[in-house]
Amino acid sequence: MRAWPKQVQIREVGPRDGLQNEDPVPTEAKIQLIDALSATGLQRIEAVSFVHPRAIPQMADADEVWAGIKRHPDIRYSALVPNVRGAQRALAAGFTEIEVVVSASDTHNHRNINRSTEESLADIAELVTLLHAANASAEVIIATSFGCPFEGDVPPERVASIVDSAVAAGADRVAFGDTTGMATPRRVVDVIGAVRENHPDLPLLCHFHNTRGTGLANIMAAMELGITEFDASVGGLGGCPYAPGATGNVATEEVVHMLHDMGIDTGVDLDRLVEVAALAQEIVGRELPSGVLRAGPRYRTIA
Amino acid sequence: MRAWPKQVQIREVGPRDGLQNEDPVPTEAKIQLIDALSATGLQRIEAVSFVHPRAIPQMADADEVWAGIKRHPDIRYSALVPNVRGAQRALAAGFTEIEVVVSASDTHNHRNINRSTEESLADIAELVTLLHAANASAEVIIATSFGCPFEGDVPPERVASIVDSAVAAGADRVAFGDTTGMATPRRVVDVIGAVRENHPDLPLLCHFHNTRGTGLANIMAAMELGITEFDASVGGLGGCPYAPGATGNVATEEVVHMLHDMGIDTGVDLDRLVEVAALAQEIVGRELPSGVLRAGPRYRTIA
Numbered sequence: 001m002r003a004w005p006k007q008v009q010i011r012e013v014g015p016r017d018g019l020q021n022e023d024p025v026p027t028e029a030k031i032q033l034i035d036a037l038s039a040t041g042l043q044r045i046e047a048v049s050f051v052h053p054r055a056i057p058q059m060a061d062a063d064e065v066w067a068g069i070k071r072h073p074d075i076r077y078s079a080l081v082p083n084v085r086g087a088q089r090a091l092a093a094g095f096t097e098i099e100v101v102v103s104a105s106d107t108h109n110h111r112n113i114n115r116s117t118e119e120s121l122a123d124i125a126e127l128v129t130l131l132h133a134a135n136a137s138a139e140v141i142i143a144t145s146f147g148c149p150f151e152g153d154v155p156p157e158r159v160a161s162i163v164d165s166a167v168a169a170g171a172d173r174v175a176f177g178d179t180t181g182m183a184t185p186r187r188v189v190d191v192i193g194a195v196r197e198n199h200p201d202l203p204l205l206c207h208f209h210n211t212r213g214t215g216l217a218n219i220m221a222a223m224e225l226g227i228t229e230f231d232a233s234v235g236g237l238g239g240c241p242y243a244p245g246a247t248g249n250v251a252t253e254e255v256v257h258m259l260h261d262m263g264i265d266t267g268v269d270l271d272r273l274v275e276v277a278a279l280a281q282e283i284v285g286r287e288l289p290s291g292v293l294r295a296g297p298r299y300r301t302i303a
Numbered sequence: 304m305r306a307w308p309k310q311v312q313i314r315e316v317g318p319r320d321g322l323q324n325e326d327p328v329p330t331e332a333k334i335q336l337i338d339a340l341s342a343t344g345l346q347r348i349e350a351v352s353f354v355h356p357r358a359i360p361q362m363a364d365a366d367e368v369w370a371g372i373k374r375h376p377d378i379r380y381s382a383l384v385p386n387v388r389g390a391q392r393a394l395a396a397g398f399t400e401i402e403v404v405v406s407a408s409d410t411h412n413h414r415n416i417n418r419s420t421e422e423s424l425a426d427i428a429e430l431v432t433l434l435h436a437a438n439a440s441a442e443v444i445i446a447t448s449f450g451c452p453f454e455g456d457v458p459p460e461r462v463a464s465i466v467d468s469a470v471a472a473g474a475d476r477v478a479f480g481d482t483t484g485m486a487t488p489r490r491v492v493d494v495i496g497a498v499r500e501n502h503p504d505l506p507l508l509c510h511f512h513n514t515r516g517t518g519l520a521n522i523m524a525a526m527e528l529g530i531t532e533f534d535a536s537v538g539g540l541g542g543c544p545y546a547p548g549a550t551g552n553v554a555t556e557e558v559v560h561m562l563h564d565m566g567i568d569t570g571v572d573l574d575r576l577v578e579v580a581a582l583a584q585e586i587v588g589r590e591l592p593s594g595v596l597r598a599g600p601r602y603r604t605i606a
Contacts, residue, residue, distance in 0.1 A: 147601055148604075149604060149605050150604055151604065152602060180598075181598065181601075182601040184565055184601075185523060185561070185565055186564055186566065187564070211594050211598045212557060212560060212561075212594040212595050212598055212600075212601060213513070213518070213553075213557035213560075213561070213593070213594040213595065214519055214557075214561050216516055216517055216519065216520040217519040217520045217522070217561065219520070220520045220523050221523070240598065242605055243599070245597055246598040247597075247598075251516065254516035254517075257487075258488070258515075258516070261487040261489055261490070262488060290516070291514055291516040291549065291550055292515050294546065294548055294549050295484065295514045295515055295543065295546040295549040295550075296546070298484075298485040298515060299455060301451075301453055301455045302545055
């Protein structure tokens, strides 16, 4: 009945999605954090985003961060870009794996970048062409896939039709963003089910926020549907722009901790990762929400 | 493939397991909290425990609390007792639904009550006889069912054999306590699987702590195995005696929030419950870990 995968690949997004939603930290701290993450066994790290510094001052030093880190040859580093200008910067910096975002909710897309979802999809088609011409891969992240803070529920058929457009535009992969933590196992089943009808083999990734505590339950539901790629943020770095004080991305060490105890390999050294979570907490100077950081892994017994 | 239940019954344990692990609060506050919980649609509330006031000063006023609350005729209120003396007090107070605890781990049982698991099981046989003679039902809670902070992993066969003993002693129901939040979906599958071999129809309840973020994932796993009764604590009241600052019971409103969005009925009015979580936070005077309390239910959109 239950089909858990043997392996799961985690993309660490703390340096990007995490730090983007924290008070700005020094460039050296970002470099230190990424270098520490690179030594944990993680196979993928979203390192930076190339956005306008006035829009997101936390990412203004993307070029310096990328130039400063020690790149591990076995790790796939990626960057997120909002538009052609950002894509050009990312390509110039040497990135070959790039993410672009569109929101499934028109209202959210408008608030984010003042364009409709349809307009953004047209932009993305151009962007993908540009990236492919430069031999870079393009992942389309569909924000608010499981619900929108302004519109409420988002029909799974709408998400599926955006996937159709993204694939028609040449997207190499698609990710579903649970931007404000509105996903539950039911929404996961609905969205993945609707998308899989037309795209049985498309590489899919889920990006859950733990805003309402459902992060790991959603990962369980997604794994049972065959999804084996997840975003997570060390320490649970980050937050929710629409709910001050709320929890952000699901914490990488909570994901790894659960998966390992379920016999699912991630390639990550959990003890090292917990040390990096402590470093992340030190860097941002506030208590991070990760339970595994606070209580330690379940195998640490009391003498 | 997926079999989610139509209904789930939640037993609110905030007034007992929650407050037992918080700094003591006034009797009136406990009464106010239980009365507020009684108005949310919850069907079961663990109201107090009758333990020695030197052992757990937080529960010293159990009689006053029980005498002070407005008992709702449709709610099953229960009390936890550690021994014959406690059982006598609970029966004298008029409780007809009583819980007794034994730890699956010998070390944990010794630390808790200075007896071996086997000795406690013998005591429980006596206790059940006493309770049944007074027309009260007896639930046996097996603490550290999914792991022990001292011994580490607990063999599922050991938990199953304790269930055998509890049933032989006359237990009406059995609950599995994830005392320090060591459960993961794999441990849930292992324990429930081992127990179900000999007891296909025994009423089982799971009591998860969210210490390492797996609370709702564990509930998912348990539901997929047919479990439909869960403990939870409003606001996530409580903590972990062995990990200072760690999260306690899974938060009732996080459970209800996820279940309702999955189309599973709990009978609870979620908006009212969130108000009670805010009250619980006010009573204990510290920020509680509940994401649904902080961010609000997913259906609360921004205007």
